[in-house]
Amino acid sequence: MRLLAIICAGILPGTLGATTLSVTVNGADGKPLRNAVVSVQSPATRVGTASVFTDAPSITQQNIQFAPDVLLVRKGTTVSFPNRDKVRHHVYSFSKPKRFELKLYGKDDTHSVRFEIAGTIALGCNIHDQMSAFIRVVDTPWAGKTDANGRVTISGIPGGSSTITVWHPKAVAKNGEFVAPLPLPASGSIAKLITMRVAPR
Secondary structure (H helix, E strand, C coil): CCCEEEEEEEEECCCCCCEEEEEEEEECCCCECCCCEEEEECCCCCCCCCCCCCCCCECEEECCEEECCEEEEECCEEEEEEECCCCCEEEEECCCCCCEEEEEECCCCEEEEEECCCEEEEEEECCCCCCEEEEEEECCCCEEECCCCCEEEEEEECCEEEEEEEECCCECCHHHEEEEEEEECCCEEEEEEEEECECCC
16 A cells, blocks of 8 residues: 655756755645654765754653654764653663663753664653654755644755655654655755655544
8 A cells, every 4th residue: 555645746946956855744634744754865975964953952851751752863963861850761762773771860960872873763761651752863964854834845955866755653654654766856946745644643
């Protein structure tokens, strides 16, 4: 069964020598999907912009929850895990790209973890089962996370034969992602509307 369909695309004038990709991700019900990570792999050797990635990414423990609940980082990034709660937390992941434990630590303490392998890391707290979050590690400078309107724009992508990957924590698909060829023009802008099936909340 096809779980994700690229419904429409339009090419508009843009910057010479690079493509700007605007993606809207909706659920099967037509509602926008927040926190979908869109990444593009290009065989081009030219280094792309990494402006969408924060210099000091973190996932904070506050009000007995993780914030943000989805964090996008590049491979090789170190992420900090500050505790802003009055109670102690025990952060862990059993995900294959990075298995780790940050054993019990209290308010205003911080631990850090470096992520060297691309993939998805599911987080939990060994004390508070309701806490969950995801880190999506990508091996490309061309990536972004959809906003509340299900939209993301990625700029500076070289033209040619590329690959697009869309991941969402609730996607009904292997590894929560769909991968498809993405031919891009040498310059200009291209817009895509993507529909993805997700599990009920």
